[in-house]
């Protein structure tokens with residue numbers, strides 16, 4: 001099922017979550033829909049195929065999110081995360097009993113115990129070499145020319161730091177150290193929480209598996225800028241933590257990762 005956001009240009013923006021079974025998503029925020037949940041913001045739950053209100057438009061959530069005012073984005077992210085979870089988890093994972101929203105979250109009605117919406121942590125790493133170059137990779141399931149940071153899901157019982165080290169080794173064959181947490185970002189497509197790091201590669205040699213990762217390469221800032229300008233390389237969605245991390249490294253603006261090479265971040 002596709003979850004959609006609607007924006008009314010120039011007026012009170014509306015968040016529209018598609019899907020008859022997604023009323024709980026809106027209810028978890030404020031109930032019942034349509035309900036104002038902030039200044040100029042309301043939540044509406046609509047059946048798939050519902051015509052948009054006058055002056056509104058339907059747009060895919062992934063691309064509509066940046067169009068929402070900053071105050072509405074956390075609400076949209078939460079609604080999407082809960083809606084996606086509810087569409088995939090209708091019953092209690094322990095006993096199979098019905099799960100219903102309460103004033104404070106969700107409860108298994110049979111056991112009368114809370115059931116928390118599932119969130120899948122994911123690490124994403126700006127791997128740098130000692131010369132300050134950035135490692136970008138092209139995955140088999142990505143569009144042509146799209147290069148991004150090494151990323152992967154955290155396994156059960158694993159720390160974020162261990163996941164960073166494991167993914168770097170698995171995806172590009174690189175041992176990393178000097179891990180530094182940069183920031184996190186909810187990514188409810190369908191239910192991830194991204195945690196971005198920077199890390200230092202122990203060596204420049206790259207080994208990709210040829211199945212999940214098809215290519216990986218080191219870029220200087222000038223090389224990446226040239227590759228972007230020529231169209232040889234494309235980057236992820238501009239509001240993704242991957243894109244923002246890459247751009248802050250490339251431009252030097254707001255870079256919060258590792259600064260060990262040659263002192264400071266050079267200007268592009």
Ligand SMILES: [Zn+2]
Pocket residue numbers: 092093094095096097108109110111
């Ligand atoms: Zn239960």
